[in-house]
Amino acid sequence: MKMVFSRKQLGIPYALFLILFVVAPLFVIIYYAFTNGSGQFTISNLTDFFTNPNTLGTLCYSFVLAFTTTCVCLLIAYPVAYILARSEWKAKSIILMIFITPMWINFTLRITALKEILTLFEKNLAYFPFLNSVIGMSYDFLPFMILPLYTTLTKLDQSLIEASCDLGAGPVQSFLRVTLPLSTPGIISGVSMVFLPAMTNYVVLDMLYNSTYIMGSLIGSYFSAYDWNNGSMIALVLLAIICIFTFFGNNADEDSQARGGAML
Amino acid sequence: MKKRFGSQIFISLILLIMYAPILILAVYSFTDSTNIGAIRNFSLDNYVTLFTTPELADMIGGSLLLALGSSVLATIFGTVGAIGFFYSKKRTQSVFSAINQIPVVNADVVTGFSICILLVIVFGMSKDTYLPLIIGHTVLSAPFVYLSVIPKLKQMDPSLYEAALDLGAKPGYALWKVVLPQIASGIVSGFALAVTLSLDDYFIATYTKPATFDTISTYVVNATKGSQTEIKTALWALSTIIFVLVLLFAIIMNLLSNREVKEEAGERLA
Numbered sequence: 378m379k380m381v382f383s384r385k386q387l388g389i390p391y392a393l394f395l396i397l398f399v400v401a402p403l404f405v406i407i408y409y410a411f412t413n414g415s416g417q418f419t420i421s422n423l424t425d426f427f428t429n430p431n432t433l434g435t436l437c438y439s440f441v442l443a444f445t446t447t448c449v450c451l452l453i454a455y456p457v458a459y460i461l462a463r464s465e466w467k468a469k470s471i472i473l474m475i476f477i478t479p480m481w482i483n484f485t486l487r488i489t490a491l492k493e494i495l496t497l498f499e500k501n502l503a504y505f506p507f508l509n510s511v512i513g514m515s516y517d518f519l520p521f522m523i524l525p526l527y528t529t530l531t532k533l534d535q536s537l538i539e540a541s542c543d544l545g546a547g548p549v550q551s552f553l554r555v556t557l558p559l560s561t562p563g564i565i566s567g568v569s570m571v572f573l574p575a576m577t578n579y580v581v582l583d584m585l586y587n588s589t590y591i592m593g594s595l596i597g598s599y600f601s602a603y604d605w606n607n608g609s610m611i612a613l614v615l616l617a618i619i620c621i622f623t624f625f626g627n628n629a630d631e632d633s634q635a636r637g638g639a640m641l
Numbered sequence: 642m643k644k645r646f647g648s649q650i651f652i653s654l655i656l657l658i659m660y661a662p663i664l665i666l667a668v669y670s671f672t673d674s675t676n677i678g679a680i681r682n683f684s685l686d687n688y689v690t691l692f693t694t695p696e697l698a699d700m701i702g703g704s705l706l707l708a709l710g711s712s713v714l715a716t717i718f719g720t721v722g723a724i725g726f727f728y729s730k731k732r733t734q735s736v737f738s739a740i741n742q743i744p745v746v747n748a749d750v751v752t753g754f755s756i757c758i759l760l761v762i763v764f765g766m767s768k769d770t771y772l773p774l775i776i777g778h779t780v781l782s783a784p785f786v787y788l789s790v791i792p793k794l795k796q797m798d799p800s801l802y803e804a805a806l807d808l809g810a811k812p813g814y815a816l817w818k819v820v821l822p823q824i825a826s827g828i829v830s831g832f833a834l835a836v837t838l839s840l841d842d843y844f845i846a847t848y849t850k851p852a853t854f855d856t857i858s859t860y861v862v863n864a865t866k867g868s869q870t871e872i873k874t875a876l877w878a879l880s881t882i883i884f885v886l887v888l889l890f891a892i893i894m895n896l897l898s899n900r901e902v903k904e905e906a907g908e909r910l911a
Binding site: 399 | 648651652655656659660661662663665666669676677678718719721722723724725726728729733737740741742743744746747748749750751752754755756757758759762763776779780783787812813816837840841843844848857858861862865866876877879880883884887888890891894895
């Protein structure tokens with residue numbers, strides 16, 4: 378019997394690839410998170426995570442750091458995206474390109490450059506760890522916030538804003554009641570592009586002042602201590618946070634490619 | 642008028658802040674100073690060191706090879722997968738599109754860590770075979786290739802493929818000659834994206850790479866913590882070169898897309 382070719386069959390290699398290297402690792406993480414070193418089922422990794430002041434402190438610190446970074450990025454990126462989207466400059470697309478270009482430069486090299494500049498002003502970066510973390514992460518992640526905001530704001534129907542002005546809303550009111558709510562998808566996808574990396578990208582802090590105290594670094598330190606079980610538990614907690622984000626940002630799906638989507 | 646002037650200043654200021662570190666570093670890469678701020682003499686030493694130190698050349702060559710290799714794999718998997726899933730049942734497509742989304746939204750630390758646990762701890766694969774590293778980078782970028790090919794398939798006229806079959810083309814030939822050219826721009830941008838993702842990655846590499854191998858990212862992180870000033874300043878030169886290359890690439894992309902827009906407009910007029 379001759380096999381009948383169908384285009385569906387082309388999906389098989391990638392399906393196997395995804396199951397083997399994307400789905401299977403997640404199950405392995407779950408397995409390790411709920412077993413101890415000798416392979417017996419336990420929930421002590423979970424209870425340890427929520428009773429150990431060290432891990433809890435790290436979780437809180439990461440949240441505060443990620444929240445601050447996200448706010449800073451949003452406060453800078455929103456006006457930038459808003460001005461660019463509303464402007465009638467001819468070079469608009471080129472200016473956007475200039476804002477996005479740093480995404481393509483290796484981030485460790487960009488942080489090296491930032492470190493040299495900050496050192497010039499502060500002498501020792503370890504004196505202001507929180508401030509420098511926020512500066513470093515905002516510097517690194519700003520383009521990821523600008524892109525989805527710009528995409529949403531350019532798609533926005535101008536006549537709605539005109540309508541709100543005609544109906545007697547002032548510029549502030551029509552911004553708050555029309556523009557801002559309509560740009561929520563962009564805000565959500567921008568926030569998820571910045572918040573999660575800010576909780577996990579410990580290399581930025583490590584490079585700036587040789588110390589890390591966020592969720593990502595916990596995985597790193599358990600990994601170097603050969604403690605796969607507790608490391609997996611941290612990864613699982615991060616996954617749970619990611620799931621919550623994806624759940625709330627479901628409609629922003631298309632923009633989540635923004636990680637490098639400027640080229641698409 | 643006043644308002645527009647204000648927004649121009651704001652935009653310029655943010656751009657200045659974003660680019661100042663890279664530009665200042667670029668200027669200092671042409672001097673013999675070891676710290677920013679000290680005014681010293683013009684020198685090309687950093688560039689000489691960059692191109693003559695075997696360790697640095699290995700690291701750059703290795704990163705490029707890894708980026709190209711994993712991107713070719715990711716492009717093949719992502720493109721063929723996109724074609725396959727696109728013509729599968731709706732349910733199959735939505736399930737695998739959801740799985741495809743996992744590495745996209747997941748934190749790179751978690752992706753790297755979980756792949757390392759599966760391949761190295763569970764399967765007992767040796768990191769020295771480079772397989773975990775190549776697989777890791779393919780997992781990182783294939784989903785993005787998939788995401789950039791799918792919209793092109795949606796845009797394509799479905800009757801083209803049927804017409805090719807009716808005219809006597811074999812399915813494989815029709816895919817190669819009819820479908821592939823239609824989605825080529827998506828494949829190319831997916832590939833470019835894969836290369837940048839691989840070159841930018843730190844986390845997946847750090848969990849899956851052989852101990853003796855370094856990518857640009859892992860090397861730079863170690864070098865900034867180390868005390869070798871010669872290596873440190875040679876990396877300024879590397880940063881400058883990459884900056885110039887990225888800038889050139891951005892300009893070319895912009896020119897090309899402008900031409901495309903103009904051509905499309907011209908076609909519509911004609």
